Amino acid sequence: MKVLLTGANGFVGSHVLDILRQRGIEVAALLRPGSDRQFIKHLAGDFELRTGSITEVASIKEALSGITHVIHCAGCTKAVGIRDFYRVNQGGTENVIAAVNREAGHVQRLVHVSSLAASGPATAQSPAREEDPPHPVSHYGRSKLAAEQAVRDRCRSEFVIVRPPAVYGPRDRGFLPMFAAVRHHLLPRSNPHQALSLVYVQDLAKAIVVCLEAPGIVGKTFFASSPEVVSGVMMAKEIARQSKTWTVPCPLHPMLLWPVCAAQDGWSRITGKAAMLSLQKFAELRASGWVCSPAALQKATGFECGTTLSQGVTATLSWYREHDWL
Numbered sequence: 001m002k003v004l005l006t007g008a009n010g011f012v013g014s015h016v017l018d019i020l021r022q023r024g025i026e027v028a029a030l031l032r033p034g035s036d037r038q039f040i041k042h043l044a045g046d047f048e049l050r051t052g053s054i055t056e057v058a059s060i061k062e063a064l065s066g067i068t069h070v071i072h073c074a075g076c077t078k079a080v081g082i083r084d085f086y087r088v089n090q091g092g093t094e095n096v097i098a099a100v101n102r103e104a105g106h107v108q109r110l111v112h113v114s115s116l117a118a119s120g121p122a123t124a125q126s127p128a129r130e131e132d133p134p135h136p137v138s139h140y141g142r143s144k145l146a147a148e149q150a151v152r153d154r155c156r157s158e159f160v161i162v163r164p165p166a167v168y169g170p171r172d173r174g175f176l177p178m179f180a181a182v183r184h185h186l187l188p189r190s191n192p193h194q195a196l197s198l199v200y201v202q203d204l205a206k207a208i209v210v211c212l213e214a215p216g217i218v219g220k221t222f223f224a225s226s227p228e229v230v231s232g233v234m235m236a237k238e239i240a241r242q243s244k245t246w247t248v249p250c251p252l253h254p255m256l257l258w259p260v261c262a263a264q265d266g267w268s269r270i271t272g273k274a275a276m277l278s279l280q281k282f283a284e285l286r287a288s289g290w291v292c293s294p295a296a297l298q299k300a301t302g303f304e305c306g307t308t309l310s311q312g313v314t315a316t317l318s319w320y321r322e323h324d325w326l
Contacts, residue, residue, distance in 0.1 A: 001025055001026065001068050001069055001212070001213075002025075002026040002027070002028065002066055002067050002068050002069070003020060003025055003026070003027050003028070003067070003068070003069045003070065003071055003212070004027075004028050004029075004030060004050070004063055004064060004067040004069070004070045004071070005017060005020070005027055005028070005029050005030070005070075005071045005073065006030045006054055006070075006071070006072050006073055006074035006096065007072075007073035007074030007075065007113075008027075008029035008030070008031060008040060008047075008073070009029070009031055009035050009036060009037050009039060009040055010039070010073065010074070011039070011167070011171050011172050011173070011174075011201065012073055012113065012164075012167060012201060012204060012205065013073040013074070014039035014040050014171060015169070015170075015171070015201045015202055015204070015205035016071060016073060016205045016208055016209065017029065017040055017043060017047065018043070018202075018205065019202070019205045019206055019208075019209045020209060021043060021046055021047065023209065025209075025212075026048075027047040027048065028047065028048040028049075028050050028063065028066075028067060029047050029048070029049055029050065030050050030051075030052050030053075030054070030059070030060065030063045030074075031049060031050070031051065031052075032051070032052070032053045033051055039171050050062070050063040053092075054072075054074050054088070054092035054093070054095055054096055055087065055088065055091065055092050055095065056095075057095045057098065057099065060095055060096055060098075060099040061099045061102060063099075064099055064100070064102075064103045064106075064107060067103070067106070067107055068106065068107060068108050069107065069108055069109050069110075069111070069212050070096065070100055070107060070109070070110045070111070071110075071111045071113070071208060071209075071212070072093065072096050072110060072111070072112045072113060073113045073208075074088075074092060075088060075089050075092070075113070075144070075147075076088035076089050076140075076143075077140065077276075078276050078281075079140075079280075080269060080272060080273070081269075082139045082280070085139050085140050085142075085143035085280075086139070086143045086146065088143075089140075089143035089144055089146070089147050090143050090146040090147050090150065092147075093112065093147035093150055093151065094147075094150050094154070096110070097110070097150055097151060097154045097155050098154075100155060100156075100157050101154070101155065101156045101157070103157075104156045104157050107157050108157060108158060109157060109158040109159065109160065109212060109213075109218070110151070110155055110157055110158070110159040110160075111159070111160050111161075111162060111208055111211045111212055112147070112148070112151045112159060112160070112161045112162070113162050113164070113208060114144050114145075114147065114148050114161050114162065114163045114221075115140075115141065115144045115163055115164060115165075116128065116163050116164065116165040116166075116197070116223065116225075116290055116292050117136055117138060117140055117141035117144055117284065118134060118136055118141050118142075118144035118145040118147075118148055118163060119132065119134050119135075119136070119141075119145075119163060119223075119292070120134055120135035120136045120137055120141065121135075121137060121284075121287035121288060121289055121290055122289060122290065122291050122292060123195055123288055123289040123291055124195040124229045124289060124291050127197070127229075127291040127292050127293040128223065128291065128292040128293065129223075129292075129293050129295075129296070130163075130220070130221045130222065130223065130296050137283040137284060137287060138280045138281070138283045138284050139280050140280055140281075140284075141284075148161055148221070152219075158218045158219075159218070159219065160211040160214075160217050160218065160219075160220060160221075160222070161220070161221040161222070162204075162207060162208055162211060162221075162222055162224050163221060163222065163223050163224065163292070164199050164204050164223075164224050164225065165196065165197040165198060165199055165223070165225045165290055165291075165292055166196060166197075166198050166199075166290065167198070167199050167200075167201050167204055168198060168199075168200065168201065168312060168316060169200050169201030169202060169312060169315065169316050169319075170201065170315065170316060170319035170320075171201070171319070172201065172316070173276075174276065175235075175316070176320070176325060176326075178232070178235065178236055178239065179239055179316070179317065179320060179326055180326060181236070181250070182236055182239045182240045182243060182245065182247060183243065183245065183326055185245060185246055185247050185248055186247060186248060186250040187233070187236050187237065187240065187247035187248065187249045187250055188232065188233075188236050188250050188252065189232075189233055189236075189249050189250060189251040189252065190232065190251075190252045190257060190285065191232070191285060191286065192231060192232070192233045192251075193231070193288075194231060194232065194287065194288065194289055194290070195229050195230075195231060195288075195289035195290070195291050196229070196230050196231055196232065196289065196290050196291065197223075197225040197226065197228075197229060197230075197290060197291045197292045197294075198225065198226055198228070198230060198235075198309065198312075199224055199225045199226055199305050200226065200305065200307035200311070200312040200315075202307070203224075203226070203305035203306065203307050204224055204305065206303065206305075207222075207224040207297065207301075207303055207305060208224070210301050210303045211301070214300065214301045216300060217300050217301065220296075220300070222294075222296055222297040222300065223292040223293060223294050223296070223297065224294060224297055224305055225292050225294045225305055226294070226305045226306070226307065226308070226309070226312075227294055227304070227305075228308060228309055229291055230309050234309070235309060235313070238309055238310060238313045239313055239317065242310075242313055242314060242317055243317065257282060257285055257286075
């Protein structure tokens with residue numbers, strides 16, 4: 001087996017690369033010239049580097065030489081303009097599919113990493129299941145759903161689609177502001193009743209690698225998440241408990257985030273730099289819940305994302321401190 005991994009230098013992709021190499025699987029990583037490689041420098045020389053981008057058809061075609069499996073992790077989670085979500089998430093995936101189809105006799109399976117955002121919000125009382133009709137609420141979610149549909153409609157090799165919810169763990173910048181707020185004795189309380197499924201990044205990476213070869217799952221979509229249902233407030237309290245620090249509640253009604261998100265959108269257009277908070281993100285922040293059921297993945301493969309919130313916060317907090325992110 002030889003795997004082409006897109007997005008190998010990113011938060012999730014770098015952990016997938018770690019798991020692949022730990023299991024002795026040969027890897028070629030498709031990376032843009034000049035891309036930030038801080039998360040994979042410890043593996044320098046332990047994988048093959050192939051230069052290119054998912055937005056460049058020719059470079060993907062060249063990158064597939066000698067490849068038997070593809071893990072497509074690359075994607076756009078924040079953007080200056082809406083079109084960028086579709087250009088990268090949908091268009092980039094269509095390019096990967098086209099290249100895989102040209103090598104259909106050699107590439108055996110494509111594992112496509114999508115998102116719970118493609119499915120849409122769901123509550124703890126009625127968690128999202130793979131057979132539910134999707135109803136994404138943001139252009140990020142719609143672009144990921146469009147990418148999924150392209151895989152289902154066009155991919156001529158075996159494929160599996162993995163949908164993670166919010167991902168946290170070492171190397172993550174998304175949840176870092178919450179850890180930093182707690183360090184400064186603030187307990188964020190934005191939409192405190194919003195129920196969440198989360199997945200610890202190393203669990204997700206293992207789930208993705210399991211889907212490379214597991215029998216009986218071809219053509220299927222799976223949610224990959226911890227079975228625990230939590231909330232942002234629960235996570236912040238766990239961070240405070242493990243940090244042994246006192247906190248003051250910092251309530252912020254979701255509607256009060258709208259001007260913050262709007263301001264970030266304006267600033268992004270001025271600077272040309274995408275921000276995580278945006279009006280697109282606001283639609284997700286105000287949702288009643290983001291809960292999914294991981295039962296189908298466990299039943300089909302025997303794998304469970306078993307890291308608890310407490311265990312995941314311990315590992316994440318330790319990594320942030322060790323690397324001076326906190």
